Amino acid sequence: MSEVSKIRTFPPSKESWGGEAAFEGTHRKGELRGIIKINQDNCVGCDTCTAFCPTEAIKGSLGVAHAISTNKCVACGQCLVNCPFGAIEQMSFVDEIMKKLDDPKAFVVAHPSPAVRVSIAEEFGGTPGDLTINRLYNAFEKAGFHNYDVNFAADQTILEEGTEFIKKVRYWVLGERGEDLEHVAHHPLPHFTSCCPAWVKNAETFHPELIPHISGAKSPIQMGGALAKTWAAEFVWKKDPRDIYMVSVTPCTAKIFEASRPEFNSAYEHLKAESKIPQETPSFQDIDAVLTARDAAEIFRRKGINPLTMSDEREIETMNVYTGAATIFGASGGVMEAALRTAYFILSGTELSNPDITLVRGYEQDIVEATIPVPLKALNGKIINVKVAVVNGASRNIKEIVKRLIDDKNQYHFVEVMNCPGGCVNGGGQPVRTMGTSWLHPLLPLPLRA
Amino acid sequence: MEATKENYFYAEKPVGQLLSRRDFLKAAGVSVSAIAISGYVVTDIVQKRKSYIALRQQGLYKDDKRLQKINLAGSHQNASCLKVYQDMGTKPMGEVAEQLLHTKTYVDRSNLLMQGAHHG
The missing domain is CATH 1.20.5 (Single alpha-helices involved in coiled-coils or other helix-helix interfaces)
Structure with missing residues (x-):
């Protein structure tokens, strides 16, 4: 296995949040832009990145230094992790978070995503897939963080999104009507997942006709941010929510964008409405800062911590309880499988005899399709066939899935979309495997050698 | 001509x-x-x-x-999640859950993109 490359980063500048205008290009006021940048001096113009971009946002032809169009970019970072020359750079909040860790008043919380626990080892000489759970919690604690596992929030996402999906099935498939189903009347099937921020921005920009189909449930990280500053602040940590500083640790660069979306200050709005914070408190976001897996490794290095040498022992705490359904969110098809496990239980009244729904897992195929028969408890065991699709990577498959839906709107009930092929494990914030130069050898005898 | x-x-x-x-x-x-x-x-x-x-x-x-x-x-077996609903006095898609865990804001960004293209 090749080694891991160091990816250059840059801190956000004043312009990164935009000016006073309500909209600039495709960005609203306050939304971070320019998260991924091509360094013009290092770009050799090999054109590799354009093959991985899901939105054709990269300009420049072969041999010319490339540039990213801010308006089209969904910040997924696929160009960055696949650049053979390390010429693409990422906006980073490491310096800001290092300062917060030294602030005695701040209650800094690390919120690590599923896919980080199988990749961070690579930054310290481990192999891909090394599972670090307690070692990672212990490393965060040593660095001065408190822990709140995103996987716990992912379970919450399934309970919310699963409930929403079941309501849609009751309204649109079984024809039920009632007060509790009123709002799904505006949200027809197929139901699209909402946890991938690059997919959400892609849909908002290029396929706005799909917006009513996207789940209203927030992504696990955003649910976690809102719950940390309301529920956990009051019932677990017993802290002033204004002192809590939520740091999501993700395999993703698009999460940096997501955290800056202005509507994601629900904890602030809720606490103000409940008069739990003074009315004059300035607004704060649910997630204060985002670290990619690479950034988290950088924090550990600066603090002299190696997660791989940390103890693997730890008591199970309320904030770190999670299920298998949550941990597979990091793999393509995982959100689908997790949702089906719970939806099956609620609809049929019994647990799946085998929770592994391997049919929906995405690895080799671009688009995975499956039909899952679910017996309905409420209708004396009548079986409905739930038709699902998993989009494994946006760059090649979004157009295809949209085309299929134009052909037949009813062919799927539930569609999972992951921007990155393989899912979050291959996210734009993950450790980057160095390409090396071995690939040049077969070409060297050609006239190019001169 | x-x-x-x-x-x-x-x-x-x-x-x-x-x-x-x-x-x-x-x-x-x-x-x-x-x-x-x-x-x-x-x-x-x-x-x-x-x-x-x-x-x-x-x-x-x-x-x-x-x-x-x-x-x-499965997620329904997570005791911490059930504790959240209990403590907050809500249920999945209940009133408080809707406020904290759901979003109504998806923005149609396509028109904005077109404006940029026309003036470019």
């Missing part, structure tokens, strides 16, 4: 003056190998990436198996 057309008459330099047979082969060779290299690089990246994606996915499914064994396969 005829006269105007003539004013704009323009003849390209014959390619032979600029590029000999040898030059042409050089240029063609360089462009073909440049295209071949980038094509080769993309295939190579995709091949290598498949191996580490598979390893990372296996790590997650290993974690899943570990949790399935202690009766934590």
Whole structure:
């Protein structure tokens, strides 16, 4: 296995949040832009990145230094992790978070995503897939963080999104009507997942006709941010929510964008409405800062911590309880499988005899399709066939899935979309495997050698 | 009209003056190998990436198996989640859950994109 490359980063500048205008290009006021940048001096113009971009946002032809169009970019970072020359750079909040860790008043919380626990080892000489759970919690604690596992929030996402999906099935498939189903009347099937921020921005920009189909449930990280500053602040940590500083640790660069979306200050709005914070408190976001897996490794290095040498022992705490359904969110098809496990239980009244729904897992195929028969408890065991699709990577498959839906709107009930092929494990914030130069050898005898 | 057309008459330099047979082969060779290299690089990246994606996915499914064994396969079995609903006095898609865990804001950004293109 090749080694891991160091990816250059840059801190956000004043312009990164935009000016006073309500909209600039495709960005609203306050939304971070320019998260991924091509360094013009290092770009050799090999054109590799354009093959991985899901939105054709990269300009420049072969041999010319490339540039990213801010308006089209969904910040997924696929160009960055696949650049053979390390010429693409990422906006980073490491310096800001290092300062917060030294602030005695701040209650800094690390919120690590599923896919980080199988990749961070690579930054310290481990192999891909090394599972670090307690070692990672212990490393965060040593660095001065408190822990709140995103996987716990992912379970919450399934309970919310699963409930929403079941309501849609009751309204649109079984024809039920009632007060509790009123709002799904505006949200027809197929139901699209909402946890991938690059997919959400892609849909908002290029396929706005799909917006009513996207789940209203927030992504696990955003649910976690809102719950940390309301529920956990009051019932677990017993802290002033204004002192809590939520740091999501993700395999993703698009999460940096997501955290800056202005509507994601629900904890602030809720606490103000409940008069739990003074009315004059300035607004704060649910997630204060985002670290990619690479950034988290950088924090550990600066603090002299190696997660791989940390103890693997730890008591199970309320904030770190999670299920298998949550941990597979990091793999393509995982959100689908997790949702089906719970939806099956609620609809049929019994647990799946085998929770592994391997049919929906995405690895080799671009688009995975499956039909899952679910017996309905409420209708004396009548079986409905739930038709699902998993989009494994946006760059090649979004157009295809949209085309299929134009052909037949009813062919799927539930569609999972992951921007990155393989899912979050291959996210734009993950450790980057160095390409090396071995690939040049077969070409060297050609006239190019001169 | 005829006269105007003539004013704009323009003849390209014959390619032979600029590029000999040898030059042409050089240029063609360089462009073909440049295209071949980038094509080769993309295939190579995709091949290598498949191996580490598979390893990372296996790590997650290993974690899943570990949790399935202690009766934590599905999200409805997470006791901490149930505690959240209890403490907050709500249920999935209940009033408080809607405020904190759902969003109504998806923005149609396509018009904004078009504006940018027109003025560019």
